[in-house]
């Protein structure tokens with residue numbers, strides 16, 4: 001059975017065009033920098049983000065970790081959102097592998113970190129204190145509803161960081177969704193950042209891989225540390241070939257995913273027992289809750305939905321996140337809405 005999979009945009013399988021490009025990719029040993037397809041992907045990513053250089057990494061988690069390791073020394077502190085992926089969902093890598101301490105501050109409902117909270121968290125120079133080194137933003141902010149951060153806000157944080165001798169890293173796993181939703185060039189959105197990670201393997205539909213972008217010196221150090229972490233890959237042009245299609249083609253169709261997320265939210269708002277969160281969706285994620293009178297929980301609904309051929313992933317006992325992507329068409333949206341209707345009633 002072919003499921004309609006709304007659990008995440010990470011479930012996207014490569015497109016037929018990607019599979020073809022992968023089969024035909026020109027490759028070489030990338031640790032020797034001999035893979036022309038990887039070189040092309042890295043140049044393209046750097047150019048699209050307006051940074052000097054970029055590095056192909058196996059995952060978003062490794063890209064974020066490398067950024068943290070390059071920017072920080074052991075014992076340094078990083079200001080992160082308390083709902084950020086780096087803080088919640090990267091297995092504590094910064095502490096375990098980098099000896100770096102997170103300083104979590106509250107994510108506001110709009111996904112931002114309040115300037116006053118950041119400012120208050122910057123450590124004073126004192127022999128007792130860790131050294132604050134870095135601020136991390138997440139764009140789009142996943143747990144706050146897939147909400148995009150604006151270029152104006154990112155500029156403000158960049159200024160605050162640099163004025164205080166800090167660096168700014170953007171976890172832009174879905175930065176192209178953020179750019180498309182606001183109709184701004186991705187370059188402008190990340191201009192204030194010293195480093196940016198984004199994922200090819202989410203809404204951009206590549207099977208594997210993320211990119212880390214920044215200044216030449218930053219990327220050179222990240223390349224060294226990638227090797228240390230065991231992320232030096234060889235004939236990986238077979239994967240980079242899909243990534244090139246992600247950048248050249250898939251970035252241009254993300255508005256379709258956003259439109260379908262809106263359509264799905266409109267449909268779900270009509271289903272008794274479901275409360276789509278105010279403002280949702282901002283990009284490709286619809287967040288909704290079960291109203292109090294629904295006697296079954298999200299896990300039970302998930303099991304029922306599966307019988308109707310729809311996969312969903314509950315966030316907790318009463319909340320769902322549904323994600324649209326390349327493999328979700330109009331028919332899938334309609335089926336998902338009626339599957340919810342049938343599962344609840």
Ligand SMILES: Cc1ncc(COP(=O)(O)O)c(C=O)c1O
Nearest residue numbers: 059060061062085138142171173
């Ligand atoms: C906001 C955010 N950052 C980073 C990552 C990590 O990416 P990966 O799963 O490729 O390690 C994810 C993955 O879902 C994410 O949503």
